[in-house]
Amino acid sequence: MATTQKKQPTIDDQISTLMDKFDDVNTFFIHKVAEQILKIGEMNQSSINRVTIMAEMNSNMAQITARLAKAIRVGLQDMQRIYQKALNDTYTDPRFARALTNAPLSDAAKDRLEQYTRSVSLQTAGTMQNLSNTTAISDMYRQTVDRAVLAVSSGLGDYKSATRDSIRRLGYNGMPVIYASGKHKRLDSAIRQNIIDGTNQIAQRGSDIMGEELGFDAFEISAHARSAPDHEPVQGRVFLKAEFEKMQAGLPFQDVDGKQYEGFRRPIGQWNCMHLAMSFSTQHSVRRYTDAQLAQWASDNAKGCEIDGKHYTTYKAVQLMRQIETQVRREKDVAVAAQAADDDVLRMECQERINKLSRKYTQVAQTAGITPRRDRMSVNGFKAVKVK
DSSP, rough: OOOOOOOOOOOHHHHHHHHHHHHHHHHHHHHHHHHHHHHHHTTTTTTTTTTHHHHHHHHHHHHHHHHHHHHHHHHHHHHHHHHHHHHHHHHTHHHHHHHHHSSSHHHHHHHHHHHHHHHHHHHHHHHHHTTOOOOHHHHHHHHHHHHHHHHHTTOOOOHHHHHHHHHHHHHHSSEEETTOOOOOOEEEHHHHHHHHHHHHHHHHHHEEEEEEEOOEEEEEEEOOOSSSSSTTTTTTEEOOOOOOHHHEEEEEEEETTTOEEEOOOOTTOTTTTTOOOOOOOOOTOSSSSSSHHHHHHHHHHHHHEEETTTTOOHHHHHHHHHHHHHHHHHHHHHHHHHHTTTOOHHHHHHHHHHHHHHHHHHHHHHTTTOOGGGGOOOTOOOOOOOOO
């Protein structure tokens, strides 16, 4: 009886598994704060006791911190596996197969690859620990509680209306981090970006080291459908090292076939670019993508679609879908907070926005011919309600 081979998880699969742990902590944080807001609302001017409120907040923060520490501890183990897979993928990259047959990789080069992976792992681990600094998290918690206490102390009749903005802000921002620049970002988004950046660094530097060891003289830019317009002309093409340096500096450059290109501002692999410059030998390597395939991707991208009377390239349509996915997740987080705070009005408002965004998402996916990723809009603890 034939057995089916189990599909190995991709790096994207592994990152999603890692992020589930932080999504759980984020939901726990939102629940704890919103539940305390509900308790404060049940008090009155004479019964409100700030000492008791702060004691409960500190107790909740201890639980939140413990959950976050566990998520980071387990997440770091996941991160090690993700980075090891990124390194292993470099070893098995078909661009190097023919050259490695004639000249196996030296132990010194292998050591360089392993040391670099360890270095990125340590850097990411340190960043994750710093991002989890509870100061920003506790500040968000304290500010939300302070607004609730003020609403009760002021004797406002409609307490839920008075705290609704705080509950919305709580769900929308989730567990926050503050960078040295003063910029705020959600903790889950910050950690995801750091893991992706580390993975790309290992893939890029691993390819560089392999190319240096094997004497490769060029770079091949990775390629994918629905590319951003500035990098679409060069993806899948091969450039000698000197020409690639010109490209990265924003100067005019040419590929190995002699085709000329104008310089562009955004370097390959930077500023949210998902392309990589993979080491390539003009003697041994074979291009991964044909001219016909690259031309077809560019044509399909430019053709795009019409959405609400406006033309979108397929790339722009995908970006719109990613934006909607983010908005839906945030609305669902707000709805989770509203449910914990017993605010049915806010919960209903969130559901109305979610329904509207979901309809828009379906419209864009169908019009652009893009497979929807509704799993990207799931949020732990969210329960839909019927809109009147």
